[in-house]
Amino acid sequence: MKEIICTVCPKSCHVLVDGNNTSGNICIRGKNHAIAETTNPVRVLTSTIKTNSDINHVVSVKSKKALPKHLIMDAMKLINQTTVSTPIIIGDVLIDNILNTNIDIVATSNVYN
Amino acid sequence: MFDVVIIGSGVVGASIAYELSKYKLNICVVEKENDVSLGASRANSGIIHGGYDCVENSLMAKLNVEGNILVHQICKDLDVPLKNIGSLVIGKNDEDKQVINDLYNRGINNNVKGIKIIDSKQLYQLEPNLNEGFTCALYCESASIISPWELCIAQIECAINNGCKLNLNYEVTEIVAHNNYYTVSNGENSIDTKMIINASGAGSIKIDELLDECDYQCKYVKGEYYLLDKNQSSIVNHVIFQTPNKNGKGILITPTVHNNLLVGPTATNTTSDDTSVSSDGLQIIAKQVNNIYKDINLRENIRNFAGVRVRSLKKDFIIKESTKNKNYFIVAGIASPGLSASVAIAKKVVELVSVNNQLQQKETFINTRKVIRFNELSENEKIDLINKDKNYGRIVCRCENISEGEIINALNGPISISSIDAIKRRCNTGMGRCQGGFCGVKVMEIIAKHQNIAIENITADKKGSYIISNVTKKGV
């Protein structure tokens, strides 16, 4: 039995999860979210990557899909070791298949110079 | 060999440098901090007092009244903000009335011009927002408000333009007295000089002790303040003092030359370098202020700060040549009204110096200084200025409308600076309601670019007050 604070909507139900059974949620989305949080919690990672530009030192990035939560800090290590060249356009893949997750790290802002 | 080393670049050191630079002297000002005016000179009420408050026949009384007159011309010459708004000591009852009468008589004896006792009708004409119940006041026409740090900066800049040297980040740790000169040292670099003037404010005893001097004692009194948003400044027209009573003087309320409203100071004994604010102190101010003006809203606070004033236990300024060390001059215990008296103190020091030293006036003394304050210009002046220099078209501080051109002027000034607060003292960036939340970053970028230093090395204020701890992505 594990208690999850649901983040699907701001209501923030405290959901008790026991295997595939939940209580405390008021919707099905909450149930699915709470079960996912106990089995394989995932988060979209957003950060920045260093560029070779003197003007814009960093470019903002995200993981294209949510990464397993336990891989977040390892992903940050790789992100911090990467330098990319300008120009960079939103959506450009800057690190592909990070940590063999099949998920890319993509640019979320444009850096032209 | 310098003729004079002035230790300290507060408003007293600055005034002395300015006065002495009119003479053919080789002068060096040494300052332990990274800019001038970083002690009591930047954290006080910013008032040029009339001079009725000082004990009769004291040095304080004489120099306050003289300084009050002299400072106007200096501010005009050196473009220092000063507003002659007058002051009021407001009273409620017979007891207060008696004190006000005494102050009036003292003022007359001290030769203060433009003082009179006014009745409640006249008082409320001058101060319509004052709470009800005040019956009389001492009006002093000659009281003014000033930007204390700008008075300091202006005089040092003028002295530098006339050949004076300024060594920032130079903390005097050793003084050796030779036969007819001194060697001053910070442990790394030594300076030889014929004369020393100790104008180091709260640090004066420490300097004196390097020469086994010091026949006086000081105490350190902390004053805490609220600085309120400009939207509060129209409530009060004059410098407002409460009538002193057995509990002390109480807080004062005054508009500032930058159109804020200043409320304070408290008075608590402390150590020479304690500029922290306390919840007790802030509560004392909060308790008093609405007894005077109910409309003043302390929630419009944009900054709390505290300053330390040094009082000599002799209760008067100490301005003298040492009896043990010839040509070592001590200027100490410059408590309130030290700012008001500062320019007269400098004249007094010149007098003392000239007793044993032949002073010759320079043939040419550059006695002008002009600061561009974009916000205060007319429309046509603004247009002309931007046409001349595009940097005035880029507004950096949006609360006060300060342009990049003004910041670059400050960086090009005679004093080498690299902190955000140094820019603030010269241009008023970050003096507004956001307190640098937006422009601080931009100011840093301009300093970094202009002085060609890494942004990590820019401080908020004194040495060690770094803002950036590191760069991100250290893994690279």
Added chain:
Amino acid sequence: MYDVIVVGGGPAGLGSAISAKQNGAKKVLIIERDNVLGGILNQCIHNGFGLHYFNEELCGPEYADRFIKMVKENDIEILLDTMVIEISDNKEIVAINNQQGYLKLAAKSIVLAMGCRERAAGAISIPGNRCAGIMSAGSAQYFINKQGYMVGKKVVILGSGDIGLIMARRLVLEGAQVLACVEIMPYSNGLVRNVVQCLNDFDIPLLLSHTITKIIGKNRVEKIIVSKVDENRNVIIGSEIEFDCDTVLLSVGLIPENELSKKANVDIDKRTNGAIVYDNMETSVSGIFSCGNVLHVHDLVDHVTLESLQAGKYAALYAMNQTINSENKTISLKVDANIGYCVPQKVRLTNLNEDKKISFRVKKKFDSCTIIITNANNQEIKINKPYLLPCEMQQVMIKKELFENCDEILISIKEKGE
């Protein structure tokens, strides 16, 4: 002469300019003080933007980019790096920049979209030293996300607004230690999603009913004292906790930036610190409109966009036919003591051709309650809600029929069983 000038190129400015153009205004100009469009979104690199408007989760710069593209496609003029220093009530704008210099620009209508600023350190009077290392969360966000500079190694965050929470996560991801997030209220001011994903995920304690009572440090923050407060927010003596830290980030509220609005004589609502507006987003000055965070602080950019589309539309209509908003009888919108404010504050009778969307914010948390909207004729609309939170702006549609034959509408909250 411009049809519509929009002051501010953040989400509200972008939305209103596009909407003005699409609703018939021919000459539309955006004036932006920064050197890029997008406003604060450019430094909000976290995701969660656009769920309502685009039905997908975008990061701040991505959300901004979609509107910047639309602005460019719609042939809207842009002045970057330009500061508006004056707006007069006859709709003349004085702006300056370092290219064209001093500009005087006339507009048939103006949209105010200047956004908001963070409450500064001074405003909260924390006892102690005034050393470096005390910074607003938004400034830290700019340094880290836009410039790649770290602001500290050991950080305590004061206030649990969303920016503070989001910065807690950013700091940890970039290698800093976040020792605690300290909130004076007994509940977080940010969305629970952010508490879970920004604090709980990284084991950062959230100290509710606590505040910083002293900051100690000679030149940079060295140590802070945190104390517990009682239900009246008075400090409980003896509850002090010490934190060795070099940085305090403040996330203690946002204030609409209305200095220009005041210069234009726009009436300000003391509750929102923004303009008082009619249902068409027009302020008390005819032809001057307001939207986004300069009008009232929003929690979702999607709501800002929707509001700005309204403001832009009506600014365009005003510019094309200057008489539509001539003096008319108005209906006041009032709120009860449970509600902090509502926007718009007034509805014009002449505009009763459509239902009205009203935004408001409750003052405290409600479980299972009813929003009741009553007119002077005692006609009521009731909307049941499982919960209402101060951190979440509420929006209700009021049918146009409810406004007929009355001069006041009251919005109130009833708790279940009350």
